[in-house]
Amino acid sequence: MKLQLTKDKTIDVKMPWEKPAGGASSHAGTGPADVVGVVFDASDARGCPAVRLQRRKGEYHLVAAGFVPAPAAALPASWDESRQQPEWTLPVAYQAPQAALAVVSPDMFIRQTTPDALLAEGNAAEAEKSAPKKKLGVRREQPAEKEKVAAPKVEAPVPFVPVSQAGTRFVTAPLAEDPFILQTGLPEYQVLWLSRLLPEGKRPTACSVQTAPSALLAALHEQPEFVKAGGTAMAVFVTRATIYFAAYRKGELILFRECPGAAGSDVMRELVKSGLGVGDDLVDSILEDTLIDPRPALEPLVRPVLQQLQISLDYLSQRHEVHVDHVFLMGLGVGAGYWSQFALETIGVPFISPDVFEGLGKPTKADALPADLTPVQSQAFLAALGAARAAMEGA
């Protein structure tokens, strides 16, 4: 049990009825048992996708899912803007004790890198910060010893511990392939702004701030197809602006990369609109129905993605001797069927696009889920589900 003594000091008290962290099963997780995952994406007109999960007897149960109204202010773009701090209150069904925020920010980053590269970057940043600044005006001779100010040595980041460096806060996680690590981060002021967004003393308060792409990674673990494949699969996560590839071996992340040169589902919709000359309201029906074939419009987007996917699959089979038979296409609302046809033609493996909430215990309250929620529409909640799932999995 965590006791907050002061605003800055929290102590962890182990109660007799609490299981030790090492004793809990890996499936049950060691984090909080009731979490609402919310995607903070101010650009979505429907609101922010939110998913409330509860862990009951070691199993994850879906309690509520839907769109909640976005907060009054947008994500700050500078330190000055971050001083205006709104308060965000979620609807009653989503008022779990803890919240995991998955943030979509133009300033976020996520990449696969190595500790050495990180160290080099950190040292370079410190050296630049500690270097004497050039002054305008008459150039004077400076003592030589002042020129050679040694930059402080940057230490390698500890996995899962947030690091603040050069105005950015990032966190790393080791991949199953040594020495690669996954690094993701946000500007410092955005993290601080988000940490204060859900007010203290009201449900929920933020226990986790994640970038939306990193939140996607944990969303796949309860999928029956994924479990059936033994956790060895490739996932293509399609977001509105970007496409990410992630490869798992026995459930562990082995590869993560952003598809180079490819845009997300928003560009796909633009392509359909411009290619077929239809309005915005007809795009969904064209991508879902078979009356009009949108493949010529989709091809310029999908083909390069599939080529990059093929490269990743080849890398896995040659480097790790991992032969992937299951490729999941996640996050794509409409048009997954056409993507799957392209995949079958190009790489010989169809895409699997399951219901996001498959494998979870269903909610007891019928009104907590949208009545007309289809597997296609459930894709919008992927990042929210992943954020909640990741927060519940690890402390």
Next chain:
Amino acid sequence: MKAPNLHLNLLRENEKVSSSPVRLRVMLPILTLLLCVGCALWWAMLFTQLLLLRAKVSSASADLDGKKAAHSAILAEMAKARDQQAELDQLLAYKNGRRTYGGLLAQLADVLPMRVQLTSLSIPEQAPMDLRNPLNPRLPALLGPTGTTERVTFRLKGRTAKSAPVTTLMESLEGSAFKDWLVIDKAGPTALQSPRVHSFKQEATAAPDAKRLLAFDVEYRCQDRRFEK
């Protein structure tokens, strides 16, 4: 399949806040302050009570000192009153224990038959009481009589020529005229019987006319003297 930790949390531990409306960092100082105020009030009440008690004790002791002389005088007066009451009780007991026998003697003169000569009329002194401790005679003697009653007897001695006049006299004494003084009890134990004939025999010495007379000695038990209030 092992579920790995993919929680890339950018939030630090010290930035997490509690969702509970009860905040320890607010409640703890308030509760501590209330506890301190409560303790201070309790201590103040105890201190006030102590002061009041001390004041009461000092005033009571001063009052007691002032009344000590009067109290000892009262105690002396009470002791004196007790002594006088005891004397009064004793006198009253003696008064109640007083018996008069003038009436008995006057009545006796009326019933005394002819040919009876009384040689002695006495109320004998009682034998000294046994004042030894009944439980252990070796212990010091008791300070006084244990009872409040005293047995009294009336003894008649005389002469007569024959027995008939004596019988007549005894019958007369058993009459109702003497019931205020004499107790008639012929059925009780020998030592307590009344009248009790000690002797009734022919006198050894003859009279001048050479006639032998009969001497009698009879004892009657009288009403007990009761030294009671």
